[in-house]
Amino acid sequence: MSIIDLDEPGKELLLMGNEAIARGAMEAGVKVCTAYPGTPSTDIIENLAAVAKTQGIYVEWSINEKVALEVAAAASYSGMRAICAMKQNGLNVASDFLLVLNLLGIKGGLLLVTCDDPSGHSSNNEQDSRIYAKMADLPLLEPSTFQEAKEMTKWAFTLSEEIGNVCILRGVTRTSHARGNVILGPLPPPERPPAYFDKNKPWRSQPIHQKHNQLHEILARLEEIFSACPYNRYYGPSHPDLLIITCGTGWLYSQEAVEIMGLENSVGILKIGTTWPLPTRLIGEALQKTDKILFIEEVEPFLEGNVKELAADFSMEIGPKKFFGKRSRHVAPYGEMNAERVIEALVKILDMPYQARNPQYEARAKEVAQKMLPNRALGFCPGCPHRASYWAIKNALQLDNREGFATYDIGCYALARGPAGYYLLKTGGAMGTGIGLASGFGKFSTFGFDQPVVAMCGDSTFFHAAMPALVNAVYSKSNLVMVILDNSATAMTGFQSHPGVGINALGEEVTPVDIEGVCRAFGAKVEVTDPFDLEGSKQKMLQALADPEGAKVLIMRRKCAMLKPKDEKAPYQVRVQSEKCIGDDCGCHRLCTRVFKCPGLIWDQKGGKAKVDEAICIGCGVCAEICPEGAIRREETR
Amino acid sequence: MNLRGESCNLIITGVGGQGNVLSSQLIGQALVSQGYFVTIGETYGASQRGGSVMSHIRISRQKQLSPLIPKGKADVVLALEPVEALRVLTAYGNPGTVALVNTRPIYPVDVTAGNEEYPPEEEMKKSLESLSHKVYYLPATDQAMEMSSPILGNMIMIGALLELQLLPLSVTQFQGILAKNFDPKRLETNLRALEEGRKNIISYPQAIP
Numbered sequence: 001m002s003i004i005d006l007d008e009p010g011k012e013l014l015l016m017g018n019e020a021i022a023r024g025a026m027e028a029g030v031k032v033c034t035a036y037p038g039t040p041s042t043d044i045i046e047n048l049a050a051v052a053k054t055q056g057i058y059v060e061w062s063i064n065e066k067v068a069l070e071v072a073a074a075a076s077y078s079g080m081r082a083i084c085a086m087k088q089n090g091l092n093v094a095s096d097f098l099l100v101l102n103l104l105g106i107k108g109g110l111l112l113v114t115c116d117d118p119s120g121h122s123s124n125n126e127q128d129s130r131i132y133a134k135m136a137d138l139p140l141l142e143p144s145t146f147q148e149a150k151e152m153t154k155w156a157f158t159l160s161e162e163i164g165n166v167c168i169l170r171g172v173t174r175t176s177h178a179r180g181n182v183i184l185g186p187l188p189p190p191e192r193p194p195a196y197f198d199k200n201k202p203w204r205s206q207p208i209h210q211k212h213n214q215l216h217e218i219l220a221r222l223e224e225i226f227s228a229c230p231y232n233r234y235y236g237p238s239h240p241d242l243l244i245i246t247c248g249t250g251w252l253y254s255q256e257a258v259e260i261m262g263l264e265n266s267v268g269i270l271k272i273g274t275t276w277p278l279p280t281r282l283i284g285e286a287l288q289k290t291d292k293i294l295f296i297e298e299v300e301p302f303l304e305g306n307v308k309e310l311a312a313d314f315s316m317e318i319g320p321k322k323f324f325g326k327r328s329r330h331v332a333p334y335g336e337m338n339a340e341r342v343i344e345a346l347v348k349i350l351d352m353p354y355q356a357r358n359p360q361y362e363a364r365a366k367e368v369a370q371k372m373l374p375n376r377a378l379g380f381c382p383g384c385p386h387r388a389s390y391w392a393i394k395n396a397l398q399l400d401n402r403e404g405f406a407t408y409d410i411g412c413y414a415l416a417r418g419p420a421g422y423y424l425l426k427t428g429g430a431m432g433t434g435i436g437l438a439s440g441f442g443k444f445s446t447f448g449f450d451q452p453v454v455a456m457c458g459d460s461t462f463f464h465a466a467m468p469a470l471v472n473a474v475y476s477k478s479n480l481v482m483v484i485l486d487n488s489a490t491a492m493t494g495f496q497s498h499p500g501v502g503i504n505a506l507g508e509e510v511t512p513v514d515i516e517g518v519c520r521a522f523g524a525k526v527e528v529t530d531p532f533d534l535e536g537s538k539q540k541m542l543q544a545l546a547d548p549e550g551a552k553v554l555i556m557r558r559k560c561a562m563l564k565p566k567d568e569k570a571p572y573q574v575r576v577q578s579e580k581c582i583g584d585d586c587g588c589h590r591l592c593t594r595v596f597k598c599p600g601l602i603w604d605q606k607g608g609k610a611k612v613d614e615a616i617c618i619g620c621g622v623c624a625e626i627c628p629e630g631a632i633r634r635e636e637t638r
Numbered sequence: 639m640n641l642r643g644e645s646c647n648l649i650i651t652g653v654g655g656q657g658n659v660l661s662s663q664l665i666g667q668a669l670v671s672q673g674y675f676v677t678i679g680e681t682y683g684a685s686q687r688g689g690s691v692m693s694h695i696r697i698s699r700q701k702q703l704s705p706l707i708p709k710g711k712a713d714v715v716l717a718l719e720p721v722e723a724l725r726v727l728t729a730y731g732n733p734g735t736v737a738l739v740n741t742r743p744i745y746p747v748d749v750t751a752g753n754e755e756y757p758p759e760e761e762m763k764k765s766l767e768s769l770s771h772k773v774y775y776l777p778a779t780d781q782a783m784e785m786s787s788p789i790l791g792n793m794i795m796i797g798a799l800l801e802l803q804l805l806p807l808s809v810t811q812f813q814g815i816l817a818k819n820f821d822p823k824r825l826e827t828n829l830r831a832l833e834e835g836r837k838n839i840i841s842y843p844q845a846i847p
């Protein structure tokens with residue numbers, strides 16, 4: 001029994017926002033759950049997968065977000081409720097189908113959850129997914145608390161069936177990946193009408209203009225439904241000096257800022273839970289309360305722009321208003337929100353003094369922050385196969401000596417943009433983009449381009465979006481090396497399975513899709529290597545770089561170090577023989593600690609020698625091969 | 639045991655892999671079962687990749703607070719790594735903040751590489767003290783390694799935190815939550831670590847070198 005299927009209505013628990021969403025889906029009687037993993041959305045489907053067998057639901061890690069939405073839609077057409085979750089970038093992938101699906105309509109309640117990542121903590125952008133709801137003319141819900149995340153999820157299925165279309169729920173890092181109180185509701189009885197597709201009632205987007213018009217009729221209905229919805233509420237005095245209109249996390253930050261500033265009697269807050277379409281009537285009433293309005297939201301001025309549009313419609317009744325927000329620069333038009341940013345805006349608008357701390361303390365804190373805090377750059381874990389892979393690639397590119405460089409996708413291995421991977425990665429950052437870009441670079445020899453290009457790709461990413469680009473490279477006779485770092489997991493998001501690892505989301509064994517075989521079938525030349533064999537990997541890399549014809553694939557295969565069972569013995573005991581270590585005199589300026597940079601190797605300041613940190617080293621033994629003096633010694637533990 | 643004011647802000651900080659996220663969850667669970675509103679904001683997208691990891695744990699009698707503690711509003715800082723304690727205090731500390739600091743440094747790769755300097759111990763202590771009301775220095779990693787594994791450091795630190803009665807949470811209540819989360823073998827080691835941490839405070843500062 002997990003918290004997702006705990007049958008104790010009324011019990012109060014500490015849940016992660018994503019757990020609350022998963023629980024809400026269970027309380028709504030969801031039957032089919034799909035996703036491609038992506039922070040901060042992954043835990044939704046992961047939690048549902050954990051109860052799939054006992055609760056008789058179907059859960060899958062789909063190959064990408066578009067397929068995930070398609071599988072969920074198939075469930076809906078078969079009369080079942082379905083949830084499909086993704087991170088903000090994933091919605092870009094799914095949007096191709098979403099913008100037809102809205103015209104097709106749905107049968108069983110279909111909820112699309114998108115989890116945005118303001119400030120891009122775990123992403124390559126901070127895009128605001130809400131714009132898709134407006135583009136697709138679909139309803140959008142934004143929870144502010146963990147309880148709301150659960151309640152809104154449950155309600156979204158009913159709403160979806162009521163309007164016959166997809167409902168979108170948007171989380172952000174600080175709702176999805178934060179935790180708070182949630183009171184459980186009842187789980188529905190597990191009755192199941194047989195799934196059935198009525199072939200006499202096809203779902204079509206034609207006639208397109210009529211279907212599109214229907215969407216606008218639904219939006220008008222939704223505006224009324226939302227005006228009476230409990231998730232939209234005004235808090236504060238009847239005639240405030242300033243009205244904050246906010247949604248999502250902004251509500252909690254705004255409340256706190258108003259309290260810290262002691263402005264409860266002069267600043268009101270209109271909290272919106274249904275951000276598209278807006279509850280027109282309610283907004284009109286709120287705008288009449290005051291002349292000054294501030295918008296607090298993450299990330300784009302979405303609420304801000306749409307409310308202003310309504311204010312223009314109401315202008316004859318409500319008169320001119322002064323708006324503050326991202327357009328007026330009272331709030332910076334980027335990044336994650338927090339209470340300080342709301343306070344800053346209030347200070348500017350109301351011209352009030354505010355000090356978070358006394359000036360003396362503030363000055364001390366600032367001085368310490370500037371002088372005493374070493375940067376803690378992200379790096380690969382101790383024992384990570386990627387460090388070894390990049391070591392081999394770096395050395396091969398140096399020996400090749402033609403200014404070769406690498407392009408990349410998304411995953412742990414993208415840390416090689418920085419020192420962790422010797423700055424090898426030069427451009428990329430979307431799923432499958434490394435090989436797509438390389439497919440281009442590899443075609444430009446007729447224009448004088450003669451640098452080797454290496455496309456880096458992860459195993460999960462390979463299935464998600466890299467396959468079409470590899471076919472493109474083969475088909476167009478592009479000259480490139482594609483390196484697939486196969487670590488047997490979708491590691492960055494928490495080790496979810498994918499088609500290559502022989503297990504699915506339900507924990508069933510399946511025949512693994514053979515990456516090597518797929519690449520060969522496409523017509524690429526394929527080699528496989530173990531990255532811990534540094535010399536062998538370098539040689540294979542050099543051969544691939546030297547081959548001037550077509551797409552070469554080098555699979556660097558070794559399991560992620562984090563997948564190792566915690567009680568498994570380290571293969572080696574590693575130590576630095578201090579008599580052999582020549583410290584700073586090392587010809588390559590401390591090759592081990594300055595360049596190779598495994599966190600398990602530290603520098604003994606006093607002795608001026610390298611040292612193994614036993615609290616961190618996991619005994620992979622790779623560093624023993626890189627020391628030019630042979631000072632790092634590894635002994636087998638078995 | 640009660641909350642002294644309306645609310646309490648605790649930050650647990652450290653480096654990825656030190657058990658920071660689990661610690662905050664266990665404390666949060668225990669407080670929710672005692673009837674408090676708890677909000678935890680975590681940064682762990684990169685938690686296993688050497689970065690700084692911080693959990694904001696916000697406790698209130700009245701309502702769900704926001705997931706991020708505003709600047710200068712931390713009441714208690716529990717640091718699994720000393721420089722991370724300093725980092726958190728510069729942003730969230732105030733003259734009333736109490737800090738519990740595991741004294742074992744984890745050197746950033748840039749320090750190992752010689753590009754940056756890790757602050758000398760004495761200077762760091764002086765700064766920690768100048769940015770807080772009181773600092774407790776605890777050799778949690780060393781004690782954990784003596785017990786079996788460095789990962790127990792977090793439980794030793796929590797033991798100290800509970801013994802100081804800085805949260806509205808008793809040791810017994812927390813032990814109850816551990817029992818719900820861990821299998822018997824893991825429970826036993828964690829309870830021992832918790833006890834070790836309490837002892838550190840009971841005999842503080844005499845027993846601490």
